[in-house]
Amino acid sequence: MGELRKDPLTGRQVIIAAGRAERPRPLGHGGAEATEPCPFCAGHEAETPPEVWSDRPAGSPADRPGWNVRVVPNKYPALTRDGSGKESQASGVHEVIIESPAHLTQIGQFSTEQFNTILHAYRSRLAALRNDHRLRYALVYKNQGADAGATLPHVHSQLLALPFLPESVATELQGAKQFFAANQRCYFCALMDGTVEDGGRYVTANQDFAALCPDTPRFAFETWILPKIHWSCFDQCHDSALANLAQIMREVLRRLGRIQDNPPFNYFIHTLPLGEAAAPHYHWHIEILPQIGRAAGFEWGTGVHINAVAPEHAAQRLRDAVI
Numbered sequence: 001m002g003e004l005r006k007d008p009l010t011g012r013q014v015i016i017a018a019g020r021a022e023r024p025r026p027l028g029h030g031g032a033e034a035t036e037p038c039p040f041c042a043g044h045e046a047e048t049p050p051e052v053w054s055d056r057p058a059g060s061p062a063d064r065p066g067w068n069v070r071v072v073p074n075k076y077p078a079l080t081r082d083g084s085g086k087e088s089q090a091s092g093v094h095e096v097i098i099e100s101p102a103h104l105t106q107i108g109q110f111s112t113e114q115f116n117t118i119l120h121a122y123r124s125r126l127a128a129l130r131n132d133h134r135l136r137y138a139l140v141y142k143n144q145g146a147d148a149g150a151t152l153p154h155v156h157s158q159l160l161a162l163p164f165l166p167e168s169v170a171t172e173l174q175g176a177k178q179f180f181a182a183n184q185r186c187y188f189c190a191l192m193d194g195t196v197e198d199g200g201r202y203v204t205a206n207q208d209f210a211a212l213c214p215d216t217p218r219f220a221f222e223t224w225i226l227p228k229i230h231w232s233c234f235d236q237c238h239d240s241a242l243a244n245l246a247q248i249m250r251e252v253l254r255r256l257g258r259i260q261d262n263p264p265f266n267y268f269i270h271t272l273p274l275g276e277a278a279a280p281h282y283h284w285h286i287e288i289l290p291q292i293g294r295a296a297g298f299e300w301g302t303g304v305h306i307n308a309v310a311p312e313h314a315a316q317r318l319r320d321a322v323i
């Protein structure tokens with residue numbers, strides 16, 4: 001059970017989740033190594049809570065081997081669904097998307113088909129939470145590599161659904177609303193059009209998606225993936241678009257892997273808050289944040305990031321990477 005606290009000066013919200021101290025120690029700091037028995041490997045299904053979604057042959061029993069992708073509640077949740085009703089006792093959902101039955105550690109190793117199955121898991125879980133009125137926002141995110149916060153090496157991503165709108169999402173939504181009011185168009189649509197015209201920050205594209213380095217990246221080689229048409233919610237993505245998203249995500253992550261021997265990275269999906277279906281000002285997107293340099297004292301003290309790689313140069317390097 002997490003407890004939600006809000007700082008009266010800044011409005012900053014924190015979740016106090018004391019039980020998470022018992023989870024596996026971070027990789028590379030005496031924690032589980034790749035060769036140790038791993039609770040996410042096929043055959044170890046009993047070591048996780050029962051699955052809530054899986055891609056497995058029709059009729060095959062749950063929580064047994066045979067799956068391609070499996071979603072289970074987080075064993076060490078930051079938040080859980082059964083809130084006590086106390087104002088500060090935050091109710092939420094915390095799930096793990098186990099992305100392969102085999103002990104792989106780099107998502108870039110996957111086939112496009114495997115990426116596609118992972119994206120189906122994201123869409124299905126986001127859609128399932130959409131009508132839970134206790135929840136306000138659901139974030140799908142990935143930490144790959146110890147320096148990006150991964151505690152287990154086996155490829156996985158997570159979904160954390162919150163009973164409130166987190167501050168940075170609220171700020172982005174508010175900015176998008178203001179941009180729309182001032183310009184009568186969506187900021188993200190305009191960003192893509194500008195990138196295509198100028199070409200400098202463009203990474204790659206396919207029929208349904210574009211990948212670009214944003215104008216004001218916080219991190220070196222930060223890359224965003226956006227649907228080319230104006231879509232507000234990730235779970236509106238139909239099957240053929242998901243297949244194209246799988247293709248472009250795989251391509252971008254493989255390009256990124258060539259920049260510096262598979263750097264650690266985080267990515268997350270920014271989509272409309274739960275319960276909202278469409279908005280002219282908001283366009284869902286994936287932000288990929290490589291962790292090549294570390295956020296440190298200056299960044300924590302000011303919220304201002306120092307980025308040594310200009311996005312035009314980053315995009316050029318990503319375009320030129322041989323994959």
Ligand SMILES: [Zn+2]
Pocket residue numbers: 038039040041102103104154
């Ligand atoms: Zn494993």
Ligand SMILES: [Zn+2]
Pocket residue numbers: 186187188189190229230231282283
């Ligand atoms: Zn748009």
Ligand SMILES: [Zn+2]
Pocket residue numbers: 172270285287
């Ligand atoms: Zn965003």
